Amino acid sequence: NAGVMQNPRHLVRRRGQEARLRCSPMKGHSHVYWYRQLPEEGLKFMVYLQKENIIDESGMPKERFSAEFPKEGPSILRIQQVVRGDSAAYFCASSPFQETQYFGPGTRLLVL
Amino acid sequence: DQQVKQNSPSLRVQEGRISILNCDYTNSMFDYFLWYKKYPAEGPTFLISISSIKDKNEDGRFTVFLNKSAKHLSLHIVPSQPGDSAVYFCAATVLDQGAQKLVFGQGTRLTINP
Numbered sequence: 319n320a321g322v323m324q325n326p327r328h329l330v331r332r333r334g335q336e337a338r339l340r341c342s343p344m345k346g347h348s349h350v351y352w353y354r355q356l357p358e359e360g361l362k363f364m365v366y367l368q369k370e371n372i373i374d375e376s377g378m379p380k381e382r383f384s385a386e387f388p389k390e391g392p393s394i395l396r397i398q399q400v401v402r403g404d405s406a407a408y409f410c411a412s413s414p415f416q417e418t419q420y421f422g423p424g425t426r427l428l429v430l
Numbered sequence: 431d432q433q434v435k436q437n438s439p440s441l442r443v444q445e446g447r448i449s450i451l452n453c454d455y456t457n458s459m460f461d462y463f464l465w466y467k468k469y470p471a472e473g474p475t476f477l478i479s480i481s482s483i484k485d486k487n488e489d490g491r492f493t494v495f496l497n498k499s500a501k502h503l504s505l506h507i508v509p510s511q512p513g514d515s516a517v518y519f520c521a522a523t524v525l526d527q528g529a530q531k532l533v534f535g536q537g538t539r540l541t542i543n544p
Binding site: 324349353360374377409418419420423424426 | 466521537
């Protein structure tokens, strides 16, 4: 049973470009969470999704950020018009309902 | 508002001794607590958890203690091994919400000296 997969592992973008981060949950897991870790800080919750539904996006910035988890394919976290402050590690976690979350290896986004 | 706090950014322990990592929280609604371990360039790995109705949970070398009245939990690792060197995150959540969003502490970097 493969773990949570994220790609790319590293992503470099110039200011104003778009970043797309992908997350494939563990087999059998229908719940996906995205977290962001800024340097020297803990992980901060961004958004919680089930298949085709955003359940809680209270941690996501209101502008430029969006997330989806389509019926087929991975969950996508999309950041439009990136700024330097978006540079961080973005982690995806998956779980069955109300059980332990398992994390992917993260995508490290660097905005130049 | 930092609801989960790990006040020690780093900790050094001799191999074979006990490592004690501490965590404080402010939200009395949290009813489930977890510890994750993180190596550089990897995602957090789940270690051990505890429900608020318990005060201790043990799994091999790892034991988590919860003191609800003090809003404090700790992770004990004994005996400590060099492979335990990593960043340890304490996390908490409220189980009865639809979203199981975890609230993390800032992390403690544990270094085990051989």
